Amino acid sequence: MGSTNSTLLKIPNVEVLMQETGFSPAHIIRLHDRFKALDKEGRGHLCPHDFGAIKELAMNPIGDRIIGAFFSPGKETVDFHTFVKILAHFRPVDKDRPKEPNSPEPINSRSNKLKFAFQLYDQDKDGKISRDELLQVLRAMLGMQVTDEQLESIADRTIQEADLDRDDAISFEEFRKSLEKINIDHKMSIRFLR
């Protein structure tokens, strides 16, 4: 326990972080270890190329987008707090925890999880998934087997399904509506972060 506390003490504002993310001390320590392992040069923050060094991630078709999600626009680095906060999106929702009436919406709420997914598509941050943005993701995920022509018709159809105001793009509201039936808590949660 002594080592636990000493590690925790090294992290500034750890209490606030735990409160915001809902992670237990054990999680924070584990993530902190991981953070330090990724931060090979010991600068206290991570750069995109630190993420790029993860081999599996490089093979992920939308890996670069996910890396991009860690960096707020214009910033080249991510510190431990942001790192943990972003990972907190994937914490399963805990039902037993009493809900405080005026507490802010937790990071791992359904709509925050959805927002995370949405921004992966919406690369130009205009609040809409345009046809081109969708096409890029589709191309990355579907690979070589599908021709461009087919990709386009898939993209058209996808947009058509979600697009309620017929602007040929998917806004976040439309995105959320179209995924209403999906159990996001289930699909966007990782067990070991519980």
Next chain:
Amino acid sequence: MFFDQQKSVMAFLQHFALLLALIIVFSTSCKAVTLEVGSVEVGYNDSSKSSATEDTSTSINGSTDGHAPSVISTLPIVTWKWHHIETPYLVALWILTCWLCKLVCELNHNVTSVIPESGLLIILGFILGGIIWGADKAQTFKLIPTNFFYYLLPQIILDASYCMPNKLFFSNLGAILIHAIIGTCWNAATVGTALWACYEGGAMGTLNIGPLQFLLFGALISAVDPVAVIAVFEEVHVNEVLYILVFGESLLNDGVTVVLYNVFDAFVALGGPRIDAAEIFKGIFSFVVVAFGGSFLGIGFAILLSLLTRCTKHIQIIEAGFVFVVGYLAYLTAEMLSLSAILSITFCGICCQKYVNANMDEKSVTTVRHAMKLLANGSETMIFLFLGVTAIDTEIWVWNTGFILLTLLFVFIYRIIGTFLFTWMLNKFRLVPIEVIDQVVMSYGGLRGAVAYGLAALLDEDKIPEKNLMISTTLIVVYFTVILQGITMKPLVQWLKVKRAAHSDLKLIEKLNNRAFDHILAAVEDICGRIGDNWWTRGWNRFEENYISWLLMKPKARKNRDYLFSIFHKLNLEDAINYVSEGERQGSLAFSRSDEAANVDFKKQFGSEFADVMPNIMVDMSNYELGIEHFSVTSIVKDTIPSVSLDIHGQDRKNAMDDINAHHLLQQHLYRSRKHHRHKYSRSHFSINQNEDEVQEIFQRTMRSRLESFKSTKMGVNPAKKITKHHKKELTHKMPNGHPDGTGHLYGDEVDIAVGSETGAINSTFMRDTYTVGAGIENPVFLPDMDSPTHSPPWLMETEAVAPSQRAQRRLPWTPNRLRRLAPMRISTCSTDSFLMADVSLTLEEHEEHSQTDHVEMRPVFD
């Protein structure tokens, strides 16, 4: 209201009376026949004999009466040969009876919504059994374990496993296995020991049962029956996780039960005193070997089956049959090796489905699906009915209040305890815990069925003196669970507000995002640096894709089997079907020719704003469909008719002129299959009248016309413009003159050669598409005749006036241009013929205006 109800009741009664009459006639005729033949009571049991003596008696009768060999005074014209056909006849009659019973059950939905079908069938079985009893005064028909295990059960298990939602199954595999294996052992052990304890405590009087027999009984009674469970849960529509848990558990649990049963059976045979630690260890070891051996055998057969279907391209008609035969062989082989047959066929079905479905022709896949449902549903019906029929027998009923009631109690209680216990343990590890309500339904859904009865009937009376008590207890447990729990399941689910299955339409965006989520989760796990579920999933998927698919799938199937794309394809097919059926429902197959129809939003979401969206799509299409814009752009501009409208009349008036054109185009350019004198029946092909040459020919024509349109665009013709006659002049001048027709000729010749002498008549059609002919003739319809009168096919001669006849007004059905949007991948070469539509408009007007010069140039080609 009242009358309605009365009417339906009357109808029901009518049907029922009909059925009863049928049954009575049937059973009495059997009886009469047997008496007439003068045999001893023919104890016929379902489909084969139960005892050797009866067998011999029938065969004796058969030889004496059936053949009537010895003394005949005169040549008999017809003879009565009941014994020749007795067995198959009765089997067929029983199948008919069972299915008629199902028909009766399904007549009234008010009844089936209260009592599940399985329960109804059992009750009908009671009635039928009573009739037979009344006629024969003995039980002549009952469910025999051999028939059940070899002829009725396999297809049900195969169907259940072949249609198993794989992803759901494997993602919940842990929970399913825990419940199926440990849960079953727990049930068997606790029920057995608790009963034994009660027996020792004196609750059942004196019975000749030892502790091992109690355990054996506990094993057989713990078989949660997939047949019963599916039958009940299908009507309840619980959420998918709960469904897969109950369903998967019951499926695997059957296999486990049988294994457990065999182990305990061996222990009983061995006798109590000789069992020591080594034997117990051997028993456990055997349990593991039998269960896992059976599963691996099944996987082996799945691989075999997948490999087989890789090379059945040339025997498409019977390739569907392989699934059944190999599946059945998996079952029998496991039985032969004394491995778990149920587990074997289960895993065979689960593992092969993906590859088999990809390898086989789409039609065969449909065949398999339907045939499997037919077999499974059919035998399920028979099983339940016979469970009812079997009950009407004085011999098996041995009543022991203590034993029966205690069994019911323990079965129920330990099921609940077991479920809660194991779920509690599982929930510590599950991402999404199983809720308490779901646990209640799970434990309540422990329906016992025919497997338990079959196992009980298999008991050896020498070893277990109280066999009949066990059978009757099992039957009571089955009736209790299937009928009572089945009836109460639905109200319970409603009362507990169990999360129901959200019935939703297939949506591309959901599937797309599911895949994105998978990638995201895998990436986050990588970032966290921990090996989690998604890591394993991804690893398996990669392995599967790289090695297993490579081995088990046809290269072709492998190529275009992207999941998202197949969803897309499926959606498109649905839309196309909906579209056609909607058109037909509105009383006409006459589809609008204008391209709006092609882009109808089938969900009618677009409504009147359609036109806004259209240009976008049209531009996309224009990339690959050149000529089409001639129609589309104009029609969008002109027509403001809502997109969904299939009402053609509005457009008729406007586009009368277009119609006339279309009429010509259709007349001339739609492919007409020529009359071939071929066989009307073929055992090995469905499409008997489709000639290879014909397909080839259509393909050639299509390619040719596309080539032409390609050429024309290359020369700077802009087909997007509305082509008026003025434009036309330019265009047609350019076309033939600006380009040497050498290539065209060459191509044409090739086509002729390819098509061969048989299709010589089509020459004119080729030429007519693109080459202008007929000096000074204005009406294009007559052009072909001028072109090469001797060759022109007879149907062209028929075409006469250009008046907008009935036929002219008939709109073009789905042209491939439209279908293309629907299902870009699967368009066959056969249907692409109407691509001509696109180009033809150009050529037609060529015909009209500038024919002379071209004609001179072209002429040599024809000769």
